[in-house]
Amino acid sequence: MAPMETSLKQIHSIMNDENAVLIYSGEFNQEIVKSMLNYTEGKLESSGIDDMVRKKIFNVMVEQLQNITKHQFTDDEKAVVQPCFVLIEHENYYNLVTGNPIHVDTIQMVTDRINQVNGLNADQLKALYKEARLNSSISEVGGAGLGFIDVARKTENKLDFGFYDIESANYKYFTLKTQINKILV
Amino acid sequence: MEYTFNLQRLMSKSSYLLAIRDNFERLLSKSVFSIVESQMKNDNVDVNVKNRIFGVVVECVQNICSNDTAHSTTKNSILLLNKFENGFKIVVGTKLNKERKARLDIILAEISSSTLEELKAKKKSIIFIKKDLDETQKENLALIDMFIRSSGHVKYHYDGESGEDCFLIIEIEISNN
Numbered sequence: 341m342a343p344m345e346t347s348l349k350q351i352h353s354i355m356n357d358e359n360a361v362l363i364y365s366g367e368f369n370q371e372i373v374k375s376m377l378n379y380t381e382g383k384l385e386s387s388g389i390d391d392m393v394r395k396k397i398f399n400v401m402v403e404q405l406q407n408i409t410k411h412q413f414t415d416d417e418k419a420v421v422q423p424c425f426v427l428i429e430h431e432n433y434y435n436l437v438t439g440n441p442i443h444v445d446t447i448q449m450v451t452d453r454i455n456q457v458n459g460l461n462a463d464q465l466k467a468l469y470k471e472a473r474l475n476s477s478i479s480e481v482g483g484a485g486l487g488f489i490d491v492a493r494k495t496e497n498k499l500d501f502g503f504y505d506i507e508s509a510n511y512k513y514f515t516l517k518t519q520i521n522k523i524l525v
Numbered sequence: 526m527e528y529t530f531n532l533q534r535l536m537s538k539s540s541y542l543l544a545i546r547d548n549f550e551r552l553l554s555k556s557v558f559s560i561v562e563s564q565m566k567n568d569n570v571d572v573n574v575k576n577r578i579f580g581v582v583v584e585c586v587q588n589i590c591s592n593d594t595a596h597s598t599t600k601n602s603i604l605l606l607n608k609f610e611n612g613f614k615i616v617v618g619t620k621l622n623k624e625r626k627a628r629l630d631i632i633l634a635e636i637s638s639s640t641l642e643e644l645k646a647k648k649k650s651i652i653f654i655k656k657d658l659d660e661t662q663k664e665n666l667a668l669i670d671m672f673i674r675s676s677g678h679v680k681y682h683y684d685g686e687s688g689e690d691c692f693l694i695i696e697i698e699i700s701n702n
Contacts, residue, residue, distance in 0.1 A: 347535050347536075347538055347539040347541070348539075348603070348605060348616055348618060348694060349684065350535050351532060351535050351536065351541070351544055351603075351605070352546065352603050352618060354528050354531060354532055354535075355532075355544065355546045355603070356546070356600075357528070358528050360532070360546065361545065361546055361547055361600065362543075362544070362545050362546075363532055363536060363543070363544040363545075364542065364543050364560070365532075365533050365536035365537060365541065365542060365543075366542045366543075366564070371563035371566055372560070372563050372564065374559075374563065375556070375559040375560040375562070375563040376560065378556050378559050378560075379556035379557065379559065379560055381556075382556040383556070421533070421537070422533065422536075422537055424529065424532070424533040424536065426529055426532065437526070437529045439529050439530060439533050500526055501526075502526045502527065502530075504527065504530040513530055513533070515526050515529045515530060517526055517529070
């Protein structure tokens with residue numbers, strides 16, 4: 341069996357199991373981001389979901405795709421792992437998943453920031469967002485931290501994340517999953 | 526969430542850039558093209574090659590993928606775009622029932638045994654039919670077009686033929702030359 345055929349079957353099988361409808365794996369730039377947003381917008385329009393939810397999904401997607409565009413490259417040429425974006429559609433909610441390499445030195449900071457965000461309620465997130473904006477001597481990590489708060493506020497759901505080993509001593513693969521409910525409470 | 530990492534690995538291993546699993550209703554065709562186009566813009570692909578890729582993607586989405594719009598939750602088709610050193614590969618997979626499989630089987634066998642000149646003549650003869658084309662003629666035209674645009678670089682096979690339905694996979698290679 342040809343390797344490509346095997347991959348196609350495996351990709352299709354995982355997509356079926358996880359309800360994934362779109363995967364992009366490659367370099368992210370403005371054109372790609374725009375076309376991903378167009379695709380999702382078209383998909384949401386045809387599915388006839390509420391305008392508010394549509395807007396929410398769109399905003400979160402912009403935030404996540406901007407983050408991935410910013411953090412897609414590594415300094416280590418040996419750690420060539422492409423970033424990716426996955427759109428998942430369940431009956432009651434959408435998941436937006438991004439994956440990109442992350443330097444091992446920043447893993448603890450990112451973990452702490454997401455755990456902090458996940459532990460807060462809506463009012464506390466609002467306050468933290470204000471504070472983070474005021475203190476925006478935006479370092480790379482600080483910028484991403486603001487993004488996590490913003491995404492958590494918009495989705496009103498916990499952020500799911502993971503780090504996976506790649507062939508590099510300095511980098512791991514970071515995945516971030518957000519959930520946006522189709523029906524607003 | 527390990528599946529994201531696994532998907533990324535699988536995509537990278539076969540140089541796939543994009544995978545879309547959908548029922549490919551007409552509304553989405555335009556958006557699918559826009560993603561493919563932005564990738565080609567990025568790579569400065571020759572206009573002639575770009576047109577050939579577009580033509581093939583159009584045929585895949587509109588005539589090969591199962592347009593099961595009555596059941597928007599069913600997503601029986603997959604479209605993948607693969608970039609290789611000398612061009613692009615479009616891979617389309619779609620679920621077929623027995624009737625459609627039998628129909629496409631005949632069409633594909635006939636096309637595969639034809640020369641490009643014969644296919645061009647056949648294409649002309651279908652295009653010149655004045656009345657609306659039926660399903661078989663549309664599928665025939667779509668597949669002929671894919672063979673012509675790729676200069677015959679089309680491979681196909683079926684998966685899971687034992688049950689009621691099977692899965693047809695077609696790989697179309699468009700080289701930069």
